[in-house]
Amino acid sequence: MDFLNGLIALANYVLIPATSYGAQLALGALGVTLVYGILRFSNFAHGDTMAFGTMITILFTWLFQSWGISLGPLPTALLALPLGIIGTALFVLGTDRVVYRFYRRAKAAPVILVIVSMGVMFVMNGLTRFIIGTGEQNFADGSRFLITAGKFKMATGMEEGLAVRTTQVITVVTAVIVVALLFWFLNKTRTGKSMRAFSDNEDLALLSGINPERVVMVTWIIVAGLATIAGVLYGLDKSFKPFTYFQLLLPIFASAVVGGLGNPLGAIGGGFIVAYSEVAVTYAWKKVLGYWLPSALVPDGLAQLMGTDYKYAVSFVILIIVLLFKPTGLFKGKSV
Amino acid sequence: MPFLIGEAMTGGYGAADILHDCTIAVDKGQIAVIVGPNGAGKSTAMKAVFGMLNLRKGRVVLDGTDITGLSPQDRVAQGMAFVPQTSNIFTSMTVEENLEMGAFLRRDDIRATIEQIYTLFPILKEKRRQAAGELSGGQRQQVAVGRALMTQPKLLMLDEPTAGVSPIVMDELFDRIIEVARTGISILMVEQNARQALEIADKGYVLVQGANRYTDTGEALLADPEVRRTFLGG
Numbered sequence: 001m002d003f004l005n006g007l008i009a010l011a012n013y014v015l016i017p018a019t020s021y022g023a024q025l026a027l028g029a030l031g032v033t034l035v036y037g038i039l040r041f042s043n044f045a046h047g048d049t050m051a052f053g054t055m056i057t058i059l060f061t062w063l064f065q066s067w068g069i070s071l072g073p074l075p076t077a078l079l080a081l082p083l084g085i086i087g088t089a090l091f092v093l094g095t096d097r098v099v100y101r102f103y104r105r106a107k108a109a110p111v112i113l114v115i116v117s118m119g120v121m122f123v124m125n126g127l128t129r130f131i132i133g134t135g136e137q138n139f140a141d142g143s144r145f146l147i148t149a150g151k152f153k154m155a156t157g158m159e160e161g162l163a164v165r166t167t168q169v170i171t172v173v174t175a176v177i178v179v180a181l182l183f184w185f186l187n188k189t190r191t192g193k194s195m196r197a198f199s200d201n202e203d204l205a206l207l208s209g210i211n212p213e214r215v216v217m218v219t220w221i222i223v224a225g226l227a228t229i230a231g232v233l234y235g236l237d238k239s240f241k242p243f244t245y246f247q248l249l250l251p252i253f254a255s256a257v258v259g260g261l262g263n264p265l266g267a268i269g270g271g272f273i274v275a276y277s278e279v280a281v282t283y284a285w286k287k288v289l290g291y292w293l294p295s296a297l298v299p300d301g302l303a304q305l306m307g308t309d310y311k312y313a314v315s316f317v318i319l320i321i322v323l324l325f326k327p328t329g330l331f332k333g334k335s336v
Numbered sequence: 337m338p339f340l341i342g343e344a345m346t347g348g349y350g351a352a353d354i355l356h357d358c359t360i361a362v363d364k365g366q367i368a369v370i371v372g373p374n375g376a377g378k379s380t381a382m383k384a385v386f387g388m389l390n391l392r393k394g395r396v397v398l399d400g401t402d403i404t405g406l407s408p409q410d411r412v413a414q415g416m417a418f419v420p421q422t423s424n425i426f427t428s429m430t431v432e433e434n435l436e437m438g439a440f441l442r443r444d445d446i447r448a449t450i451e452q453i454y455t456l457f458p459i460l461k462e463k464r465r466q467a468a469g470e471l472s473g474g475q476r477q478q479v480a481v482g483r484a485l486m487t488q489p490k491l492l493m494l495d496e497p498t499a500g501v502s503p504i505v506m507d508e509l510f511d512r513i514i515e516v517a518r519t520g521i522s523i524l525m526v527e528q529n530a531r532q533a534l535e536i537a538d539k540g541y542v543l544v545q546g547a548n549r550y551t552d553t554g555e556a557l558l559a560d561p562e563v564r565r566t567f568l569g570g
Contacts, residue, residue, distance in 0.1 A: 190440075193429070197437045199428040207420075208483070209412055209441035 260333020
């Protein structure tokens with residue numbers, strides 16, 4: 001019984017939150033990895049692309065709410081999501097036309113494109129704050145819990161409660177659908193295969209008559225979609241604040257690199273590795289250990305390895321370890 | 337008028353010219369081979385024919401049309417196919433996907449062409465679902481040639497197709513190349529293995545320092561004591 005209670009506590013405080021966080025990181029890292037594989041640079045503006053997409057989605061959510069439209073138990077933001085994706089895609093394509101295309105034509109070195117993307121990052125950053133403000137926005141509506149801790153205890157008679165939030169389930173379900181669609185697209189469609197070919201061997205792709213501008217355009221649209229979905233899911237699960245999204249860039253990059261840059265499967269794996277480690281290291285294990293260890297061995301302290309303020313350090317430690325021992329990432333990507 | 341002719345080509349990558357008044361031609365369904373010592377400009381001549389090099393003088397004519405001003409991509413659409421010496425396959429994609437990408441410009445049904453390639457290179461059918469990067473050197477070259485053939489070209493250009501493969505695999509590749517030529521496709525090829533290449537060549541070009549030194553049938557070049565002594569090692 002104690003063992004089960006410990007397991008429930010573990011699921012409630014570590015497994016479930018980390019799974020939904022991991023799904024959000026995975027979607028973010030997929031965007032980073034696609035830009036790296038096809039456009040061949042590390043896109044520092046990705047966190048702010050997520051913020052920008054989420055902002056547009058929030059604006060449409062508010063509009064729908066003011067019209068009295070809702071999805072019942074599901075958050076209205078899901079209805080606004082397609083509009084958010086379209087808006088972000090247009091903005092990102094505009095950025096490519098105005099900024100990146102110039103450097104692509106000049107055959108600029110990847111490191112220059114990285115710096116350029118930092119410039120784009122600051123512009124998007126400012127734009128988002130200018131439009132929606134720097135403060136925190138809560139835009140999740142609909143029913144909050146799928147299973148509440150109280151109901152779970154009543155139903156099972158366990159001491160520990162297990163709460164599953166609606167947004168956590170939505171996150172995981174959406175992520176599974178999006179990833180399945182993405183892999184189907186990349187592996188089965190003509191355009192998807194041409195993107196992989198372009199990423200694999202640009203010169204030979206050109207020789208085969210693949211149009212690079214079209215590959216770049218489709219990539220940006222997919223990246224805008226992934227970034228907006230990741231951003232909205234994160235915002236629903238926690239809350240939206242431009243600065244938090246800027247910071248999210250760090251674990252997202254760590255995920256993409258840990259998995260192997262340029263490898264979509266690696267981005268997903270990396271996302272979950274980073275998420276589970278971050279949550280596990282910053283969780284106070286006292287409660288779970290209390291159930292699992294004989295009372296004499298239960299620690300007096302919280303058994304928390306690190307304060308949550310240090311959670312980003314965790315991603316970087318993993319990043320450094322992986323780069324030291326396996327520079328191409330765990331899933332065989334390109335070396336950085 | 338030959339099917340393809342790169343006539344009096346002069347040019348290079350930068351300020352200095354690598355090719356000097358160099359002429360290369362292939363007739364329909366024939367095999368032309370460019371040989372010569374290292375740094376003779378063999379690959380450069382090939383690239384010039386394919387439009388990867390700006391010519392200062394001279395012209396390239398394919399099937400009676402002057403294509404000197406066309407980009408390599410446009411030349412592919414005109415019926416030329418090029419197999420580079422290195423990085424000539426999509427390593428992370430399967431053999432079949434490599435072939436599909438070769439036919440990217442085509443909008444019609446490519447099944448029949450894929451089957452033709454599998455008939456020509458039976459091993460590729462066996463390995464169709466395998467990543468091309470996992471294949472052996474000789475098999476990778478077959479994928480590379482197969483990818484180029486997917487556009488149903490009239491002229492196939494090969495840059496050192498047998499570089500780094502064993503003598504047995506080399507013989508087999510040459511056999512396949514003869515088979516391709518028999519279907520009416522003209523072949524222009526740069527080769528390091530000069531003697532074996534000239535044996536299958538209808539026409540041979542010996543380049544030295546970017547200029548034509550000897551031009552004759554493969555047989556005549558092999559028989560020429562001067563060519564044998566200076567380029568084929570006796």
